[in-house]
Amino acid sequence: MFDDRQAHHGNLIGISSLSAGYPVETATLRVYMFIDYCSVNIYPVASEAGMILLKVNGATHQVDADPATPLLWVLRENLGLTGVKYGCGVAACGACTVHVNGEAVRSCTLPVASAAEAEIVTIEGLAASAGMSANALHPVQKAWIDVQVPQCGYCQSGMIMTTAALLKKTPKPTDADINAAITNLCRCGTYPRVRRAIRTLAEQV
Ligand code: FES
Numbered sequence: 377m378f379d380d381r382q383a384h385h386g387n388l389i390g391i392s393s394l395s396a397g398y399p400v401e402t403a404t405l406r407v408y409m410f411i412d413y414c415s416v417n418i419y420p421v422a423s424e425a426g427m428i429l430l431k432v433n434g435a436t437h438q439v440d441a442d443p444a445t446p447l448l449w450v451l452r453e454n455l456g457l458t459g460v461k462y463g464c465g466v467a468a469c470g471a472c473t474v475h476v477n478g479e480a481v482r483s484c485t486l487p488v489a490s491a492a493e494a495e496i497v498t499i500e501g502l503a504a505s506a507g508m509s510a511n512a513l514h515p516v517q518k519a520w521i522d523v524q525v526p527q528c529g530y531c532q533s534g535m536i537m538t539t540a541a542l543l544k545k546t547p548k549p550t551d552a553d554i555n556a557a558i559t560n561l562c563r564c565g566t567y568p569r570v571r572r573a574i575r576t577l578a579e580q581v
């Protein structure tokens with residue numbers, strides 16, 4: 377299952393072949409991806425602005441944003457939470473995964489208005505959401521270091537957030553549980569180490 381995704385992911389992340397199979401405005405998406413990789417923050421966040429209440433990592437924010445703006449951009453651009461990554465923009469890769477009321481959610485396709493007043497957690501607040509100090513590492517983050525999961529790291533905050541949500545509900549997941557939950561894509565092919573880290577965490581329960 378993971379192996380199939382590796383080939384698929386080449387089309388998702390390769391800028392020159394980004395349009396393959398995806399009904400999106402590809403020229404725009406290419407530009408957005410290029411800009412994101414260059415860390416230049418010029419995404420259009422609001423066109424018809426309105427104040428929206430967001431609870432993120434335990435703090436309440438009033439953000440001035442178009443209600444239809446994807447939550448991803450509000451987290452990154454309005455709140456500076458750049459641990460949330462943009463990969464595909466079409467809910468296919470999982471790089472943008474955050475927790476919304478405890479569920480792993482792909483924030484690139486969730487209108488910010490739909491998350492108003494929900495409890496949102498990003499990778500920056502993961503440890504605190506588990507009752508740890510803000511500077512501590514969540515057990516999933518520790519396991520990621522122990523197993524040396526990341527390669528380039530771009531997909532990994534999404535992988536960690538998805539894993540944390542899985543293990544909270546299912547502390548000892550089967551392979552089938554892992555396959556069903558971890559549908560995130562990794563162009564570096566870290567899937568075997570992701571699985572090893574999850575198994576390590578399950579053995580500690
Ligand atoms: S950026 Fe790929 S799923 Fe959201």
Ligand code: FES
Pocket residue numbers: 526527528529530531532561562563564565566
């Ligand atoms: S994309 Fe590089 S570690 Fe996943």
